[in-house]
Amino acid sequence: MRLLREEADFFSASWEDAAARPDDEWRASAREAEMGTTRTVFIAAEGDSWLGVVGCYLHDQPGSARLVSMWVDPVARRRGIAQALVTAVAQWAAERGCDQVSLVVHERNEPAWRLYERAGFRETGQQEELPHGRGFKRLYSAAVVDLVR
Numbered sequence: 001m002r003l004l005r006e007e008a009d010f011f012s013a014s015w016e017d018a019a020a021r022p023d024d025e026w027r028a029s030a031r032e033a034e035m036g037t038t039r040t041v042f043i044a045a046e047g048d049s050w051l052g053v054v055g056c057y058l059h060d061q062p063g064s065a066r067l068v069s070m071w072v073d074p075v076a077r078r079r080g081i082a083q084a085l086v087t088a089v090a091q092w093a094a095e096r097g098c099d100q101v102s103l104v105v106h107e108r109n110e111p112a113w114r115l116y117e118r119a120g121f122r123e124t125g126q127q128e129e130l131p132h133g134r135g136f137k138r139l140y141s142a143a144v145v146d147l148v149r
């Protein structure tokens with residue numbers, strides 16, 4: 001939840017909506033992610049401390065997975081954690097027969113788009129305008145083979 005409170009501009013869901021979501025729904029999502037069939041969550045941990053998180057799910061479009069909810073604790077940034085999480089997502093997607101991974105990133109989120117471009121993602125040219133003048137989210141995509149290193 002820290003990611004929604006502290007860096008709200010960069011995520012689609014709001015803290016208020018997430019906090020209002022019933023516990024049963026959170027438990028169902030967690031169970032689904034734990035099974036890892038159609039969605040998953042990777043946590044980067046050091047001892048008992050969770051330093052980063054990323055989610056991924058199989059997209060409606062066949063052969064494609066969507067990377068979501070990437071966040072690294074500010075105290076652990078620029079240590080390669082997000083890059084490691086991208087690699088984990090790519091391996092998970094490859095094991096499920098995907099050849100593409102896509103994601104959306106806010107146009108003003110330079111650390112994120114630099115991370116994704118360095119990892120191998122490229123802009124598709126598609127973008128979505130956010131309400132209330134909050135700017136644009138751009139769609140990025142990569143071939144799984146370019147992400148698994």
Ligand SMILES: CC(C)(COP(=O)(O)OP(=O)(O)OC[C@H]1O[C@@H](n2cnc3c(N)ncnc32)[C@H](O)[C@@H]1OP(=O)(O)O)[C@@H](O)C(=O)NCCC(=O)NCCS
Binds near residue numbers: 073
């Ligand atoms: C974006 C974010 C996930 C990066 O996490 P991170 O663990 O610090 O990233 P990494 O250490 O794996 O960085 C890998 C590469 O990405 C690029 N990068 C990452 N952060 C950067 C920054 N602040 N400025 C410029 N480039 C950056 C660099 O090329 C970096 O390689 P380098 O350190 O060797 O130069 C992190 O800043 C974050 O959680 N931001 C807030 C949440 C967010 O915006 N999530 C993404 C939503 S789409």
